[in-house]
Amino acid sequence: DVKVTQSSRYLVKRTGEKVFLECVQDMDHENMFWYRQDPGLGLRLIYFSYDVKMKEKGDIPEGYSVSREKKERFSLILESASTNQTSMYLCASKSQGATGELFFGEGSRLTVL
Amino acid sequence: AQSVAQPEDQVNVAEGNPLTVKCTYSVSGNPYLFWYVQYPNRGLQFLLKYITGDNLVKGSYGFEAEFNKSQTSFHLKKPSALVSDSALYFCAVEGATNKLIFGTGTLLAVQP
Numbered sequence: 555d556v557k558v559t560q561s562s563r564y565l566v567k568r569t570g571e572k573v574f575l576e577c578v579q580d581m582d583h584e585n586m587f588w589y590r591q592d593p594g595l596g597l598r599l600i601y602f603s604y605d606v607k608m609k610e611k612g613d614i615p616e617g618y619s620v621s622r623e624k625k626e627r628f629s630l631i632l633e634s635a636s637t638n639q640t641s642m643y644l645c646a647s648k649s650q651g652a653t654g655e656l657f658f659g660e661g662s663r664l665t666v667l
Numbered sequence: 668a669q670s671v672a673q674p675e676d677q678v679n680v681a682e683g684n685p686l687t688v689k690c691t692y693s694v695s696g697n698p699y700l701f702w703y704v705q706y707p708n709r710g711l712q713f714l715l716k717y718i719t720g721d722n723l724v725k726g727s728y729g730f731e732a733e734f735n736k737s738q739t740s741f742h743l744k745k746p747s748a749l750v751s752d753s754a755l756y757f758c759a760v761e762g763a764t765n766k767l768i769f770g771t772g773t774l775l776a777v778q779p
Contacts, residue, residue, distance in 0.1 A: 658711045
């Protein structure tokens, strides 16, 4: 069964802390994505990656960075967490040639106090 | 710029009745359109997609969607709703750069 795994389902952090959200996929997909989900705003794209060591900014990259050192792993980094980054974070992947179908992880709910 | 709109925050329907969840889109060129479903505290699951061809697309769990180019719509439908269909539904359009742009979501509540 294909899978996108997000390492942490729930995290609570303090303002100013550095936060790592890890995502691993086992489908050999080239493309990986990080979205945040907020009520009334839907899913907004933070960063995406087409290949190892490649990254592109999405619609809301401010306050975030990413790392893709291996094909299967895509990490989202909050250098200095702030309360407005409290949200649900969703990782997704898809094959290079496939039109559209994303495979999502279960999500990581981050609370910044 | 590509965008999708889901005009209803919530749709209420009785079990056994037909349901429709609305989506309109704005995109240059041919649209690639998608529906996803999210159950509580879970990630999103793919339901169906329209790329080309027949305007009526069938997907998982008995859902279907109708592509209407003149109305720029891609409404999700099901002939007979189940309580277990209660979830958050997202419409999405694929942009030129291989990214999916999502709508704000519609909460479907099916009453027994």
